[in-house]
Amino acid sequence: MDILYLLIPLSIVFVAVIAMGLLWAVKSGQFEDMEGPAHRILMDDDDEPPAKNRD
Numbered sequence: 529m530d531i532l533y534l535l536i537p538l539s540i541v542f543v544a545v546i547a548m549g550l551l552w553a554v555k556s557g558q559f560e561d562m563e564g565p566a567h568r569i570l571m572d573d574d575d576e577p578p579a580k581n582r583d
Contacts, residue, residue: 553559
C-alpha cells in the first residue's frame with residue numbers, strides 16, 4: 529500500500545511530461561502537413577544525386 533504514495537505522484541509527473549511534449553509538438557508544427565510526407569515517399573525521383581569525385 530505504501531508503494532501507491534510513490535507511484536501516484538510519479539504517474540502524475542509522467543503524464544505532465546507527455547502533455548508538455550504533445551503541446552510542444554503541436555506548437556512547433558509537427559502535425560500541420562499530415563499527407564505531404566506520405567505522398568513524397570511514393571513519388572519517384574528520377575534525378576540521381578551528383579556523383580562524388582573519388583580521387
